[in-house]
Amino acid sequence: xxxxxxxxxxxxxxxxxxxxxxxxxxxxxxxxxxxxxxxxxxxxxxxxxxxxxxxxxxxxxxxxxxxxxxxxxxxxxxxxxxxxxxxxxxxxxxxxxxxxxxxxxxxxxxxxxxxxxxxxxxxxxxxxxxxxxxxxxxxxxxxxxxxxxxxxxxxxxxxxxxxxxxxxxxxxxxxxxxxxxxxxxxxxxxxxxxxxxxxxxxxxxxxxxxxxxxxxxxxxxxxxx
Amino acid sequence: xxxxxxxxxxxxxxxxxxxxxxxxxxxxxxxxxxxxxxxxxxxxxxxxxxxxxxxxxxxxxxxxxxxxxxxxxxxxxxxxxxxxxxxxxxxxxxxxxxxxxxxxxxxxxxxxxxxxxxxxxxxxxxxxxxxxxxxxxxxxxxxxxxxxxxxxxxxxxxxxxxxxxxxxxxxxxxxxxxxxxxxxxxxxxxxxxxxxxxxxxxxxxxxxxxxxxxxxxxxxxxxxxxxxxxxxxxxxxxxxxxxxxxxxxxxxxxxxxxxxxxxxxxxxxxxxxxxxxxxxxxxxxxxxxxxxxxxxxxxxxxxxx
Numbered sequence: 001x002x003x004x005x006x007x008x009x010x011x012x013x014x015x016x017x018x019x020x021x022x023x024x025x026x027x028x029x030x031x032x033x034x035x036x037x038x039x040x041x042x043x044x045x046x047x048x049x050x051x052x053x054x055x056x057x058x059x060x061x062x063x064x065x066x067x068x069x070x071x072x073x074x075x076x077x078x079x080x081x082x083x084x085x086x087x088x089x090x091x092x093x094x095x096x097x098x099x100x101x102x103x104x105x106x107x108x109x110x111x112x113x114x115x116x117x118x119x120x121x122x123x124x125x126x127x128x129x130x131x132x133x134x135x136x137x138x139x140x141x142x143x144x145x146x147x148x149x150x151x152x153x154x155x156x157x158x159x160x161x162x163x164x165x166x167x168x169x170x171x172x173x174x175x176x177x178x179x180x181x182x183x184x185x186x187x188x189x190x191x192x193x194x195x196x197x198x199x200x201x202x203x204x205x206x207x208x209x210x211x212x213x214x215x216x217x218x219x220x221x222x223x224x225x
Numbered sequence: 226x227x228x229x230x231x232x233x234x235x236x237x238x239x240x241x242x243x244x245x246x247x248x249x250x251x252x253x254x255x256x257x258x259x260x261x262x263x264x265x266x267x268x269x270x271x272x273x274x275x276x277x278x279x280x281x282x283x284x285x286x287x288x289x290x291x292x293x294x295x296x297x298x299x300x301x302x303x304x305x306x307x308x309x310x311x312x313x314x315x316x317x318x319x320x321x322x323x324x325x326x327x328x329x330x331x332x333x334x335x336x337x338x339x340x341x342x343x344x345x346x347x348x349x350x351x352x353x354x355x356x357x358x359x360x361x362x363x364x365x366x367x368x369x370x371x372x373x374x375x376x377x378x379x380x381x382x383x384x385x386x387x388x389x390x391x392x393x394x395x396x397x398x399x400x401x402x403x404x405x406x407x408x409x410x411x412x413x414x415x416x417x418x419x420x421x422x423x424x425x426x427x428x429x430x431x432x433x434x435x436x437x438x439x440x441x442x443x444x445x446x447x448x449x450x451x452x453x454x455x456x457x458x459x460x461x462x463x464x465x466x467x468x469x470x471x472x473x474x475x476x477x478x479x480x481x482x483x484x485x486x487x488x489x490x491x492x493x494x495x496x497x498x499x500x501x502x503x504x505x506x507x508x509x510x511x512x513x514x515x516x517x518x519x520x521x522x523x524x525x526x527x528x529x530x
Contacts, residue, residue, distance in 0.1 A: 049423065063530045065530055067426075078421070079374075080374060081365060081366075081370060094426045095426060113354065117354055
């Protein structure tokens with residue numbers, strides 16, 4: 001279980017996360033929603049240990065960063081590295097022997113080509129394959145559905161449900177409510193660095209309504225279309 | 226084109242200011258430092274006239290503006306785009322060219338200018354998607370990337386070692402070994418994105434040990450053909466080649482540690498200065514390596530537990 005207590009994060013005296021208190025249990029899928037710049041990615045980076053912060057993040061099964069599979073919004077690939085070599089690299093990093101990458105290539109990626117030449121969706125699928133091969137206990141997925149084709153979205157949905165079945169902790173962000181409805185058990189609405197609302201599946205619509213009510217129509221009216 | 230160079234000039238000034246250096250001071254200090262560095266290089270480094278053009282090539286290849294390549298291609302006509310690429314490299318080569326002319330090394334001057342121009346065309350080649358097989362598959366990263374970018378240097382080095390036998394010049398063979406270690410050390414001159422460090426389930430000590438072991442293994446592997454040739458034809462002098470092997474390994478190790486020791490501002494600049502100083506005075510590495518190890522370990526603790 002991951003328990004976050006009173007987490008604060010600031011950049012240059014600007015607080016981007018304030019008093020975050022959350023807990024994530026194995027076998028649960030948590031969605032984090034909010035506008036661009038609300039602090040979702042910063043929160044993910046704090047949990048994964050890429051960013052420093054004030055407060056506490058407790059994990060009861062060892063060093064949290066060593067069991068996290070982190071999928072960034074825009075995965076970056078080193079130049080002149082093939083898809084297969086990337087998978088080898090991320091497996092080596094976790095001391096896992098990569099066997100039969102062909103069989104595990106569930107997205108049918110051209111693994112013998114340079115990863116930097118992949119399309120946005122293919123890059124995301126390669127990065128996702130990498131963290132799935134690492135046998136992680138926790139998965140943090142920043143916008144996993146963005147830029148990915150419909151068929152692969154269905155595969156990702158199924159993968160998420162499988163991870164839940166395997167008792168993994170999954171935390172993801174998405175701007176597509178329908179996918180969150182299908183996969184998540186809990187939703188956390190992050191606004192201006194604070195958790196404004198945390199709800200379970202029965203109450204997802206209220207978060208959607210609240211987001212819509214937060215002045216979206218008034219802003220569109222300002223355009224005088 | 227005029228606007229491009231005006232903007233380039235402004236950007237260079239901004240970078241200098243970010244580093245805390247007043248541009249006018251930099252424009253005076255850099256040529257002085259360059260003159261002093263080059264003079265000392267020729268005074269103190271063996272095979273300087275071979276090594277100097279090689280240094281220039283790598284300086285140009287590292288500094289060249291390839292990151293803007295796509296942008297330039299979109300904005301300018303093909304002729305202007307090509308002109309900018311050639312001109313950029315000529316500007317970069319010019320100070321070295323002046324120095325070589327001053328030293329009356331005319332053949333080397335022409336070589337440096339030609340290599341600079343050729344490099345501006347090679348940028349395009351570097352974008353070729355052909356996947357060059359490497360012997361480094363088990364531990365992908367610096368050596369795979371570096372080897373694919375600089376494989377031609379190895380062909381040249383192996384060629385030089387064969388020539389060293391043909392012209393009966395042992396020193397030329399040793400130069401081949403030195404150039405390979407020099408190239409391998411440059412694979413560690415840029416810090417990888419944070420994710421590629423963070424992803425390792427290792428302590429800082431394990432991480433550094435892993436990097437160093439791989440680098441030693443692979444750099445020695447690349448010099449084996451030259452050492453073998455020298456061992457066959459100059460067995461009585463092989464201890465000299467082995468001494469350069471040890472120095473080469475130390476040089477690569479120092480570069481790895483520097484990469485993580487200077488992981489903040491001015492990484493490449495500091496590495497370059499210290500790298501050149503250690504070419505003048507290799508024993509400095511015995512002091513610098515432990516210091517950089519300590520510094521690198523301390524920096525890595527923020528990402529590795």
